[in-house]
Amino acid sequence: MSYSKKYNPFKPNHPINPGMFSGRANEIIRINDTLLQLKNGNPTNLLIIGERGIGKSSLLILTNYLAIGKIDWEEDLTFNFLSLQFNLDPKITIIDLIKKINNGLQRELAKEEKEIEFFKNAWSFIKKLEIAGCKINNETSNFSESEIFDNFVYSLADTINTFSSNSILTQKGFKTKKDGLIILLDEVDNVSEQLNLGTFIKNLSEALIVQGCYNIMFVLSGLPKVRDILQSSHESSVRIFEEITLYPLKSDDVKDIYLKGIKEVNKNISPEIIKIEKNGLEIMIDVSEGYPHFAQQIGSSVFNLNEDLIISDQTVKESIFGTNGAIDLIGRRFYSHLYYNKIKEDSYREILQIMAENPNEWIRKKEIQSKYTKKSTTLTNGLKALRDRNIIISQVGKKGVYKLQWIGFGIWIKYLSEKVKNYNL
Ligand SMILES: Nc1ncnc2c1ncn2[C@@H]1O[C@H](COP(=O)(O)OP(=O)(O)O)[C@@H](O)[C@H]1O
Ligand SMILES: [Mg+2]
Structure with a gap:
């Protein structure tokens, strides 16, 4: 017996979408609690740390979905934050980051409602930045580092306070208010120490509080060396983050990854059903050792090779250990x-x-x-x-x-x- 329609539900090259996400319940509960605290004006920044392929980017995407209310963890608690997510690269400067935040906010707010006048006014300094084309450390520029920083803080505080303290007045009427702002930064291990990211976030968080702005939080993620990068920038900047270290998944969660994948395929080939021999599934679980990127690759390789309605142990072994197999x-x-x-x-x-x-x-x-x-x-x-x-x-x-x-x-x-x-x- 064989099945013809090829569909592979496993994604070894991409962060997982929340629909296929498995495990990490404790981490999600912590994130959910942090969002609830933030909504009530008690901000904490988070730092998600772990080795390559452990699932940092996936958890960040899930955080984003939770924050914007696309999914919820508790039935009667759906958040409504604005959320911006960026990947950091080695060349990024503080100016780039400020511009990214400005662009991101503009885009997100435009989704809600096209004309938001206050926003343009609040961020008028960005125009000056563009005209000056300056770098933050460029002393010849007539727009100093601290001036840029102050302008940024005021603009950000005004924006957050406007969209979170009362309903936004737009041309078409009132929009519901937001819970606050989440800024998600992925691959933070990439940034150079010269960026001084730790100092920037620390100063920004403190300055926003001075402006009475309590509902913004940063969620950073990266390899463990992120800690050193933050610390080298400012001794105490690590302390403004609560750490979430990602460890391998439990074997039941890995099993769940595989079973979800099979279920997904079965939805697509109905009325046919694919089953897997018990031993084969055990091998897939064992070899992935709780590492989600192993699980995704193994799942993907098995489904690439398999042509039968019953996935045999032999197919599993070949998919994992064969030439061009998962390993x-x-x-x-x-x-x-x-x-x-x-x-x-x-x-x-x-x-x-x-x-x-x-x-x-x-x-x-x-x-x-x-x-x-x-x-x-x-x-x-x-x-x-x-x-x-x-x-x-x-x-x-x-x-x-x-x-x-x-x-x-x-x-x-x-x-x-x-x-x-x-x-x-
Ligand atoms: N909780 C999870 N459930 C299922 N698959 C996951 C989970 N976390 C990560 N993955 C998968 O594992 C691989 C690595 O995940 P990713 O989030 O990119 O890791 P990292 O950012 O730590 O390198 C991806 O293929 C992703 O789809
Ligand atoms: Mg990643």
Whole structure:
């Protein structure tokens, strides 16, 4: 039996849309509470941290949906915030960010109602910025850094206070008031330290409070080094954020990802139904080890290969471990470069293979040595090289205890080794 219509519900290359989102209930509850607090004039900024592929951008999109009331978590609590989301790149300047916020607000408000006169007046300084074409640190400009900042604070405070304290008066009548403003910044690990983002957000938050503006919050997300970036900008700027660290999903949540995907396909091929053999599903759950990007890629690979109404164990194994299967594709997207180009020696890769047997655990040099096939000087050199490249980290205050920097990388190495050993498909 086979089915003909090909539809693949898994999205290994994009953040997940909230309809297919699984797990993270505790994080969502915290975000929902923070939004409720914010609505009541008690702002907290959030910092979502985790390694690549763990689901930061997806959670940010979900936050956006919650904030604008596209979805709700509690039945009788639907928010109505304005929400702006930006990805940050290394070249971005504070001026760019101010302009982005201005553009974003204009766009969002225009969706509500075309002519909002107050907005144009409130943001008239942006015109001057454009004419001056200045950079924020450019001293020759006749528009100083602090002047720009002050103007920005006043404009932002006026705008937020206008759309959140009373209904907006427009040409067509009154629009309902907003709960406040959320600014979501993704890939914050990309920004340069010179941007001084930590100082900017800290000063901005404080200045807005002085202006009586209590309903704005920032949600930042990025790799763990975001903390250092913020801290290097201002020692205490990390403290204005509450951290949400993302860990792997529970295996039930991963199962949910797969079952949702299958259900989605079944909706599209009705009256036919696809089923999966129990063992195959278990393998898919095991190999993803709670990492959503593994789950999405594995799901996607299985559905690319499968042509039957019953997904067999063999199809699952081939989709994961075969040539151009999930392990190969995950490697190509995230880890191959690190593994094959940044590490030149096989003898160093062997160290990683040993460490990857338990990707999330500290391991003593002695234990590595007992499994290592090369000389002990090679091990010493290898450990140093890997540490210098930030691929492994050593435990603070203990000599000779190491761990992989990125767990996802470790999991990939583990299954790459398994593939080579067991699945010459
Ligand atoms: N909660 C989730 N449920 C289902 N899939 C998810 C979830 N979180 C992330 N994903 C999927 O995992 C992959 C990586 O997610 P993404 O949000 O881009 O991670 P990050 O921003 O941390 O690199 C994407 O393919 C996304 O669709
Ligand atoms: Mg991301």
